[in-house]
Amino acid sequence: MQLLDVTDLNTSFFADGNVIRAVDGVSFSVSKSETFGLVGESGCGKTMTALSVMRLVQPPGRIVKGQVVFEGKDLLSLSEREMEKIRGGRIGMIFQEPMSALNPVFRVGEQISEALMIHKDVDKKEARGRVIELLKQVGFDEPEKRYTQYPHQLSGGQRQRILIGIAISCGPSLVIADEPTTALDVATESQIINLLQDLVNDSAMSMIFITHNLNITRKFCRRIGIMYAGRMLEQNSVDDFFKEPLHPYSKGLLSSIYGLMGDQKRLTAIPGSVPKLAELPQGCTFHPRCPYAMPVCREEEPIIKEMGKGQWVRCYLY
Ligand SMILES: Nc1ncnc2c1ncn2[C@@H]1O[C@H](COP(=O)(O)OP(=O)(O)O)[C@@H](O)[C@H]1O
Ligand SMILES: [Mg+2]
Structure with a gap:
């Protein structure tokens, strides 16, 4: 059994008659003692995913649909009192600032x-x-x-x-670290990463490590999920991902790292920019930037396809 199973999570913001789907059909699992990297550019829904798991989404945001099962408990159906025991008790949180x-x-x-x-x-x-x-x-x-x-x-x-x-x-079984090193200089960042790595290695603790920096995950995570405009576009083991990523967006991210090693702007090298969630294109959200886009990609959003053990991709190429 997995420690955490998130299935078809949908979290939206409701304001001025508009619906912004910040987290849209996101599914992933974290097993015991594993570090799962949640990667994506700013605004793609990483923090909202974490807050949804912790049931800390504030209005006008709301979890609309989905299941979050942690240590066999369905978190979305617990009372607030039971949830308080889990937060900070069974699940620890580390934030950016x-x-x-x-x-x-x-x-x-x-x-x-x-x-x-x-x-x-x-x-x-x-x-x-x-x-x-x-x-x-x-x-x-x-x-x-x-x-x-x-x-x-x-x-x-x-x-x-x-x-x-x-x-x-409190000896949690899961820690969610949301960009814990973003506010730090590079030397301090690597010390903190080393500390987190030691803590995970020395205990049975699992971690969701949220970052916009793909490079960090290579050393630190066993599996990763790539988010884009509220969706999870790919899930893979870190080993397979860095050998041969599946999604065209992932390929772009990787080549931008190798192209701009050491440059902080490494994630911006894919042509075009991330669409605003209020103005998403029809079809696959990545198609306007995708070098492989086909007519079907402009029409309808691809479904998530399982490619192998622990490998999923949301793309018509597969
Ligand atoms: N308070 C809010 N009101 C309306 N929309 C919000 C609010 N907070 C976040 N969002 C929407 O949710 C999206 C995802 O935000 P977030 O999860 O914080 O992104 P990330 O952590 O990946 O940078 C944002 O792009 C924004 O559109
Ligand atoms: Mg964030």
Whole structure:
């Protein structure tokens, strides 16, 4: 059994009589101890997918359809109270902006303690001991000193380590990391990636690693899903993807990496731009940019086709 099974997830925004389908028919699974990379350009629905799994979508957004089964439980039918136990307890979350996710007026150690005490039956003293251990685990060598510091006394990378500490404090079976290194410089980014990799390797934890940077997933993830305009266009193992990606969009992404190695704008090398979700083309959403587009691609959206074990593609070429 998979740890997480997401099936035909649809999340839309309803405003001024318009419907924006931010997540459209997305399905994927994450198995135990696996890191799944969710990759795509800005605005393609990665964060909304994560928020939908956590049931944190805010109005005017709403989950319209789909199934999210985690540890055998159908999350979309749980009560809010049951869901609160899962969030931060069984599923940890790490977000992009470490400063805004921490409370500036509390010591960082207390903030991890707080997270621990919400979900585990521990008193303040016990919690403190566990937080000191956690601080060591996320790479601080003076945990007692760190415990008493405030967020503004830490660097961006150190703050992200604190948030990672909060995310893993209750021993979750899944961590969702949404672009956790985007706000960091390159050197700090690779330290944080190494830390996440160590944490996954040293435990039975699974991770959904969300990024716009395909290159990071190569080292870090076992499987990836490529999102575009709210859809999942391809799912594949990282090994097969980097050898021979299936979808034309994936091929474009890969060649733009090899063409512009080291350049931050690597994802923009495909001609044209991502369509706005409110003005999607008919047919396949990628067809206006696709070098292989056929007449049928302009007419009707392709369905998802299974190509092999763990390989899916949404494209008429297959
Ligand atoms: N508060 C909102 N109101 C209306 N539409 C939104 C809102 N938040 C997100 N969206 C829509 O959802 C799409 C996906 O957003 P998001 O999941 O944040 O993208 P990503 O994380 O891939 O950058 C956006 O392109 C936008 O059209
Ligand atoms: Mg996002």
